[in-house]
Amino acid sequence: MAKRLETQISDSLWQALQERAATSGQSVSHIVQAALAEALDVQHHSIFQVSTSGAIVEGLYQGCVSVGDLRRHGDLGLGTFEDLDGEMILIDGHCYQARSDGSVTEAGDDELTPFASVVSFVADHTHVLADVTSWNNLQAQIDGLRTSPNAMIALRATGHFDSIKVRTACKHESGTDLVSAVADQAIFDFTDIDGSLVGFWSPAYTQAIAIAGYHLHFISADRQHGGHVLELTARDLPVEIHVISDLHLAIPETQEFLAADLGGDTTAALDKAERNPGGS
DSSP: OOOOOOOOHHHHHHHHHHHHHHHHHHHHHHHHHHHHHHTTTTSSSSEEEEEEEHHHTOOOOOOOOOOOHEEEEEEEEEEGGGGGOOOEEEETTTEEEETTTOOEEOOOTEEEEEEEEEOOOSEEEEEEEEOOOOOOOOHHHHHTTTOSSOEEEEEEEEEEEEEEEEEOOOOOTTOOOOOHHHHEEEEEEEEEEEEEEEEEEEOOTTTTTSOOEEEEEEETTTTEEEEEEEEEEEEEEEEEEEEEOEEEEEEOHHHHHHHHHSOOOHHHHHHHHHHOTTTO
């Protein structure tokens, strides 16, 4: 969660900040955060990702990074757990596991993930979406807020949802391709519920590594319900946007990953598995 910092600076520093903001188009807050991150050697506006979307499509579900290591790289994100055992929601530094039986528990630091993406989240922009009528409408509204077709962004939206549909993957052994593995996913519908969306938008050129387009997970305010977002409606939904300018990829050292053929086009498989459950 972002913290507020109050301090006094010299007139010359203030003038330099104003001049940099005017010439760069960046906010003073953004400039100060970037300078502090560099001075303190903290990854800022960086995404840390474990493995690739292509590996998950091929059924490589062996855990390779611990939740504890993941939390050291960021406080907001999503992913899955070893053997595709449910959906991961990382929010405010806490990592939750939403399973196919409907349960949500906080994951221990020794739990393993085969695929996850996290950032140290600080909002660069905040907007309120007045009337979200569907998943497609949410995407269209946020599309209007993005400033580049080639920059990844992290998202957080916390508020009240009139309705939301989520899925949670069932546990499967490695070797089961993703489309087959999510064929028996659990679907949950919730109405009149408070909670948060967390996740990412990634450009098409990242499709071999990330999940191109929007990828969001939901966690309820009471941390009792969650999953991968399929559909939703909401009104007056605040959305925070964090622009990503740096990617760190942790490549698994498992024998299965190193021997796998990951050169295929995964676009159709990801679209079916992530956005079209049960579709043709």
